[in-house]
Amino acid sequence: MTPTPGPVGAVRQGSLRELNLAVVLGRIAAADRPPSRAVLATETGLTRATVSAVVEDLITGRLVTEAEPAPRSGAGRPARGLVLAGNGPAGLGLEINVDYLAVCVVDLAGRVRHHTVHRADLRPVSPADALSRLVELAGQARAEAASQGLTLAGAALGVPGLVDDAGTVRLAPNLGWRDVPVPALLAGLPPLTERVDGVPPIVVDNEANLSALGELHAGSDGPASFLHISGEVGIGAGIVLDGDLFRGARGWSGEIGHIPVHSAGRPCRCGGRGCLEQYAGQEAILAAAGLDRADLPADTAPVRLTELAETGSVDALRALHEAGTALGIAVASVVNLLDLDTVVLGGGYAPLTPWLRPPVLDEISRRVLTAAWSPVTVRPAALGADAAAVGAAGSVVRRIIARPAGWLARTG
Amino acid sequence: MTPTPGPVGAVRQGSLRELNLAVVLGRIAAADRPPSRAVLATETGLTRATVSAVVEDLITGRLVTEAEPAPRSGAGRPARGLVLAGNGPAGLGLEINVDYLAVCVVDLAGRVRHHTVHRADLRPVSPADALSRLVELAGQARAEAASQGLTLAGAALGVPGLVDDAGTVRLAPNLGWRDVPVPALLAGLPPLTERVDGVPPIVVDNEANLSALGELHAGSDGPASFLHISGEVGIGAGIVLDGDLFRGARGWSGEIGHIPVHSAGRPCRCGGRGCLEQYAGQEAILAAAGLDRADLPADTAPVRLTELAETGSVDALRALHEAGTALGIAVASVVNLLDLDTVVLGGGYAPLTPWLRPPVLDEISRRVLTAAWSPVTVRPAALGADAAAVGAAGSVVRRIIARPAGWLARTG
């Protein structure tokens, strides 16, 4: 018979405290208002004694601080609220994309404490040079974080391509990268040169995945299961289930751009026919709207498209309707397969949501069997174009919150 | 990054033993040959003392027994192998389908200890009557299990339709069921009338999901991530990831039958157009092969199709090629999205694998971006038509292995 998924690692004596640190910190992070120790005790089922001990560890480890006395209700000793510390560990988020580099720092509470975008066409730049520019930006971010009392506890880098477990970029077509060993090239990156807690100092991941995480981070109270679609030159999807990113068997999930929507349609550079990208990719939309990239300054075409749509240009509206229909067909497949109830339009799609949503919803309601019972929501992303950088930084923070023991052991 | 799935509930003192029971039992279940206590200790990182204590609990709880001395290698006191008990708890698996009822009992080790299939066209039968027939079969299974020294520790029922969390069958189109409250109608089912460990006594689930679990059970050492496709009148998919069934946000995942493969193709009863079911559903294949159901005795058409294909009938081969192509387009979508490396053809597709596989592989290699790095395997299911019953029983067993403390608390 087959391996049972059960807990893989053994549970040793000390794991108990480790796990409870995670439980309590997780509650503090998820709470709407700063909870007291007493509230945490009743919520988790632990004793108040235990919670006090755990909280003390978290406070001395700079993960949690006591908040100002919350508005009081009734008699009794006033509770002391607990909040995630704003001066403890923070995550460094990096992003390389076709036409910009982005760097940001996010603290434990999810606040963006530093944010830089460096615009430049990176296609002609070698991977090593691009990464060395990134290292420079990261150095500035680290200094900035230090001046705010933050300690960078890890970094994550988003790239528009497929990344393997070792962090090598196997293929980033729009960037022109192939088999780029990012971790080796980043050896000089300031924070974290050694492995911490079994995790490499730099996690390299797909940009669409990280954007989805960024959305999870930004949408404070929305549902924690959704499909996030990044509409750029390529189309990538990040699947978030119960607050966790779904990565697939090998981490290469989300290649929604090559889902066939018109099986015998236009040939695609992937070798297939009728791929979504051929109908809803940025270039396809612009071409259909009559906005050939050549006669416009770089990167203004998408803005121009929005303007045209707003002024009611027939060509633009038709192009968006076609793209929305194709997108809807692909999304219907995904929803049928994974049973998600929320679709987030991100990246270049976000500003186009008013025009894309109707045809998408149309196809969903037509093709999804369960849509009658529970309607599917389609909404624009909360974050802008560089959501991946925020998501990358957030992923670092999330790991600390999920496993605070690693951080605590580090500081001693 | 993947944040470690933090423990949701608190970790109390006793949880430690609970978790270690699961760890050790899981290792015993996953091992190729009966492991000794010493081996378990080194594998898990626990002390031999702890492992001995845990194993003692498992043995007194009838979950594990000591095997005959394994073939010895070298000096030293001979190890005593540990195996899953064949006389402890067992799972009761039930299945209702269009033309049969199936019941089976699976023991902890995954062996099928009892198996009955009752053929009957259930479409004209009311849900209450169908379920009462099932209760009768379950009673026999329970007696049979008792005579073999087994105790039924839970039951699961597979139905060809959508099931909600409460166990109500919202829609089973081919059975003609709608909003059938199965748990209420099953009140008289022999084993387990009270909730055990927070889990209802009867778990009702989609037949395709359970078939996938059955496959996981049967395929002893294959990869634990795959897509299992049941080709019946409808087409359902079960997604297994790392040995766990993926159920989607609301448990309605796997509706692969209505993935659009020819966006403007044949209208489907779901309201969409060009759904997979219209090209690769059983009826579509038979019609394309010229085997109209009317002129053949019930249920012989699929067999006849296989015969025709074997003898080289042009119509049959063309029908299968068309179906395989449609299936391949849909599977390509899934693989692009979820990055799976194995596709299992189950249900009615299993015997047709020789003819379906080539076009499916063809579409995959054409449309899946990552196929070049890691090829996708397409293979027939190991279990036959009533895989869902075995999978249902297996799901009960799997839950016990994943959380042995629940069972142990029950027997005291």
Added chain:
DNA sequence: GCCAAATAATTCAATCGCTGAACAAATAGC
């Protein structure tokens, strides 16, 4: 103004389960 009620947080002996080392058991090889 003072006291009782109420709620929050801490202290402390008891207990549960894991640890590590010593010890007993059982066998192969010389």
Added chain:
DNA sequence: GCTATTTGTTCAGCGATTGAATTATTTGGC
């Protein structure tokens, strides 16, 4: 028959949680 070797058990020690008692701090009533 003796030794080396590996397995499994026993037992004192210890870390973390528990539950009750204690202290701390505020509100509300007399």
